[in-house]
Amino acid sequence: MRVKLSSFFQSEKERCKEELRSLSLSAFSFLVDRGVLNDFLSVVALSPCFKCLFWSHPLWIQEIFSPEGLSPKRWEDHWAALEKILRGTEVLKALRTYKQKEHLRIGVRDLLSLGETSGILEELSRLADAVIEATLRWMEKELQGTYGVPMDPSGNRVPFAVIGLGKLGGLELNFDSDVDLIYVYGTEKGKTAGPRVVDNHQYFVRLSEALTRALSAITPQGQIYKVDLRLRPEGNRGDIVLPLRSYEIYHESWAETWERA
The missing domain is CATH 3.30.460.10 (Beta Polymerase, domain 2)
Structure with a gap:
């Protein structure tokens, strides 16, 4: 079960990564430059609610992850x-x-x-x-x-x-x-x-x-x-x-x- 959950989590992070790249290239680049892309992807993969808020307000990504x-x-x-x-x-x-x-x-x-x-x-x-x-x-x-x-x-x-x-x-x-x-x-x-x-x-x-x-x-x-x-x-x-x-x-x-x- 742990392996399945880990696999699902990694797949969800990859999905979120591609969605973010399409949604806001500037936010994606900011997270990469700050070295916090993995942290961000972990957050949105764990919480559909947080993901929805960030996708609705992409400018918040740079503000919150500063x-x-x-x-x-x-x-x-x-x-x-x-x-x-x-x-x-x-x-x-x-x-x-x-x-x-x-x-x-x-x-x-x-x-x-x-x-x-x-x-x-x-x-x-x-x-x-x-x-x-x-x-x-x-x-x-x-x-x-x-x-x-x-x-x-x-x-x-x-x-x-x-x-x-x-x-x-x-x-x-x-x-x-x-x-x-x-x-x-x-x-x-x-x-x-x-x-x-x-x-x-x-x-x-x-x-x-x-x-x-x-x-x-x-x-x-x-x-x-x-x-x-x-x-x-x-x-x-x-x-x-x-x-x-x-x-x-x-x-x-x-x-x-x-x-x-």
């Missing part, structure tokens, strides 16, 4: 790229594409054993953290064009936070994980200062709903992340977002033991 692409990225590296996306057009589409490309890049690193499992999971978590932050920034910009900035009675801007729990919070996100999130804001006292005034709670409900839709929407570029909000107080029966004081009261009076840990 020395920089095969190295781990920090949150700051992702944010530098995401800030450019936020200044562009079709932002949500670009965010989905960025996440898809980075998942592929990290997956290549994993298949080539270029990182420990714990490091790969942390890379996936840092990526999610940065992409969720960028999506939030974009949705805030969209909503504040209509409602303005949420303010407290003293005229201060009311803060909003997205908190990652579960595997994301523990920096153990894997390639197929959903993201466990809760949404919290500073105070419900006050209202927005914009063309269409609403109270703070209404504003943050709309922001939370818009962010969840943007992250979860399934499109030709895939979705950014599948979002699970069931860890909030009262789960699916509870409000999608609450002020900080409501969380404090819940944890003081009602939370289960495991929620207090």
